[in-house]
Each structure stands twice: as C-alpha cells, then as structure tokens.
Amino acid sequence: MIRIIQPQTESEIENYFLLRWQTLRAPWNQPRGTERDDKENECIHFLALENETPMGVCRLQYNDATNAQVRFMGVAEAGRGKGIGKLLLLEAEKIAKESGHQKMILQARENAVPFYERCGYTITEKTFLLWETIQHYLMEKKL
Numbered sequence: 001m002i003r004i005i006q007p008q009t010e011s012e013i014e015n016y017f018l019l020r021w022q023t024l025r026a027p028w029n030q031p032r033g034t035e036r037d038d039k040e041n042e043c044i045h046f047l048a049l050e051n052e053t054p055m056g057v058c059r060l061q062y063n064d065a066t067n068a069q070v071r072f073m074g075v076a077e078a079g080r081g082k083g084i085g086k087l088l089l090l091e092a093e094k095i096a097k098e099s100g101h102q103k104m105i106l107q108a109r110e111n112a113v114p115f116y117e118r119c120g121y122t123i124t125e126k127t128f129l130l131w132e133t134i135q136h137y138l139m140e141k142k143l
Contacts, residue, residue: 001050001051002048002049002050002055002082002083002084002087003048003049004046004047004048004049004087004088004091005046005047005049006044006045006046006047007045007047012047013045015047015054016045016047016054016057017035017036018054019047019054019055019056019057019074019076020035020036020057020072020074021034021035022074022076023057023074023075023076024072024074028131028133028134030131035072039061040059042061042062043059043060043061043062043071044059044060044092044095045057045058045059045060046058046059046060046088046091046092048075048079048084048087048088050079050082050084054076055075055076055078055079055082055084056073056074056075056076056079056084056085056087056088057072057073057074057075057088058070058071058072058073058074058088058089058092059071059072059073060092060095060096062096062099062101063105065100065101066100066101066102066103067101067102067103067104067105068092068096068099068101068103068104068105068143069104069105069106070089070092070104070105070106071106071107073085073088073089073106073112075088085115086119089119092104093141093143096143097143101143102142102143103140103141103142103143104121104140104141104143105138105139105140106121106138106139106140107127107128107136107137107138107139108121108123108136108137108139109130109134109135109136110134110135110136110137113137113139116139117139119141120141121139121140121141122139122140122141123137123138123139124137124138124139124140125137125138126138
C-alpha cells in the first residue's frame, strides 16, 4: 500500500531528505546538503511510503499568487513503475489548486519529460544543463 504524507516527525523529515539526496544527488556524486536550499521552510513537502518504506519525495513551492512549482521530485529505483511519482504529483497539484493557484510549473530532467507529459504537462522551453550533464526543460500545466 502506498500513502502520501507531509513529513512531520524528526524521523520522517530525516528519511525525506535522505531519499531526496539518494535519488537526485548521490548518483552524480553530489555531497549531502546539496539536496536542500534556502526555501525549505516556506514549502510543502511530500513523502511517499510503501508499507512504511520511503519511496518518493517532492516539494511544492508557491512562486506567487497564481503559480506553484514542483521541485525535488524523486522516486527510489525500487519504487519506479508503481505510480508513486503520479501520486506525489497529484497530491501537490491538489494542494496547490485548493490554495488558489492556477498553474503548476517544474523543471524536468530530460529523462523525466515523457512522465510529465503523460501527467498533462507541456514543455515551454529548454532551460539549463545541470552539472554539465543533465538537460532540463521548463514544463507547465494549468490546474
């Protein structure tokens, strides 16, 4: 069984940031701490648990009164293909829409573009190259 929570306890928060680092930074030899930025306390965090094992993460950030953004979306290798990413995205979209936001944006890594397209997002532009390796694309969806 998969459930999405907003991490609250010290253990949940620790697991959340560990999985974020493991999925989004460690494969590119980036040090612990690079999975965080200065907006953590302003955002809403989501942790996907499968039988209480952390399997996916994402962060919802409000950029202004109408635009929200999904950042730091990652799913553990063992959780891929199980719909975990879609559940995380749907939860973030639901919360953003309930708070009056009309559009969700995100920066998708090239390999994740097909996933986001299946979830209703469209590419608006080719953006940056992370670590001179990972091409990103700005994508958006009306909520």
